[in-house]
Amino acid sequence: MNALEKLKILGESAKYDLCNYVSPNLETYASGKIPGVYNSTSPDGHCMPLFKVLMTNKCSNDCKYCMNHSNRKFERYEYEPAELSRVFMDYYNKRYVEGLFLSSGVFKDIDSSMEKQVEVARILRDYGYDGYIHLKILPGTSYDLIKRAMSLADRVSVNIEAATPDGFEELTTTKNFKTDILKRMKWISRLSNDKNMAPSGQTTQFIVGAADESDEDILKRTNWLLDKFKIKRSYFSAFTPLENTPLENYESPHPKRTSRLYQADFLLSYYGFSFDELVFDENGNIETEVDPKYSFAMNNMDLFPVEVNEASYDELIRVPGIGMVSAERIITLRKRGLKIGKLEDLKNLGVAVKRAEPFVKLNKSYQSVLSF
Known part of the structure; x- marks a missing residue:
């Protein structure tokens, strides 16, 4: 051959x-x-x-x-x-x-x-x-x-x-x-x-x-x-x-199991999450239907919503829909003395606003009924 x-x-x-x-x-x-x-x-x-x-x-x-x-x-x-x-x-x-x-x-x-x-x-x-x-x-x-x-x-x-x-x-x-x-x-x-x-x-x-x-x-x-x-x-x-x-x-x-493991591993490796912040079911598995950061947020609603115009970088990257790049963009914009006033502004910065909306405030204003 x-x-x-x-x-x-x-x-x-x-x-x-x-x-x-x-x-x-x-x-x-x-x-x-x-x-x-x-x-x-x-x-x-x-x-x-x-x-x-x-x-x-x-x-x-x-x-x-x-x-x-x-x-x-x-x-x-x-x-x-x-x-x-x-x-x-x-x-x-x-x-x-x-x-x-x-x-x-x-x-x-x-x-x-x-x-x-x-x-x-x-x-x-x-x-x-x-x-x-x-x-x-x-x-x-x-x-x-x-x-x-x-x-x-x-x-x-x-x-x-x-x-x-x-x-x-x-x-x-x-x-x-x-x-x-x-x-x-x-x-x-x-x-x-x-x-x-x-x-x-x-x-x-x-x-x-x-x-x-x-x-x-x-x-x-x-x-x-x-x-x-x-x-x-x-x-x-x-x-x-x-x-x-x-x-x-x-x-x-399950077809989504490896994807959820990658997402959880990223939270540990790049997002500064501790292992104790990950959410597992009674069998020690991650929920397959939602991503691990969303599960964390829903289990820690006392930390949310965060005020986008005041939150630290570490607080921002814990918000579902806000990644490391978009968090950096938000911080950079704020250093220039500019404020984010509406969800459309977040969208333009790369935020997945549909996921982020329940977990953020803009200028002290709630963005979703789930925030109350």
Whole structure:
């Protein structure tokens, strides 16, 4: 099988690793057009086509949710580093892609599999390629290989998969939560003190709905990872039952569950919310029909409505419909000595006024009957 034929298989297999910074739900695979190309979005809103592929779908791990499960019967392929490097550079020179996202199954042993990914990055840097490279660190990779990977990549990541040791054990018998995952994250965090080592930091990914874990379990872990290891971003991949895997008869999670987890994680990571301010039901889950900031506001009406022309930045970003950008615009306008007099003014500043209306006052005037 030639390199491009392999790409159709190994590129399709890579779709389960998420990397879209702005909204993972918007990440798209250009299947049927250009195999291996995924459209992602950078923090500044720039659309970045990435070459996203597996080195191999051969794997000795038994992750019960995974299409590459060691006991699953299907065709297995692999790239050699030089071969994959040539395909990437061809795509890059044709301007099909702007960066590389590389992962792999574990074939033979962990370090030899990781070594091949690192070798791809080395070859590309030797070619003179100085663009974006994201390398997936395989669970259990040695310290020296992680260090080499970080010296070549812009970003690295280890998939945590589950929030708790018990949940992790539900999913696999071939990996250990504390040693293969958390210990490697700790190494990466320590190495990141050198700004030349993976300067864009590390991320991780959870499989939501495969293990018996609540949203509260998951968000406690994301909050802990942010605090302990400075994880730049946690991704939430909704479990999808796949034929001929041990979990093929399990149900997928509610379609909005991962979206609510992203919103709650943003409140913790960027909006200054404490974990105790998140609202969970009796089962430890977030309500799927409304966003977590709205739930917080409805459960804390003693804090609302806020006077837009007097509220601090931290008070403003707790208002449903007011984000960080629109809050900054409100503060900037006030510094110029200008007051906001009507909802239309807020709308022009980027506020979602239908959501914000019950929770704000303008010049001491209530904007909604729900405010009384």
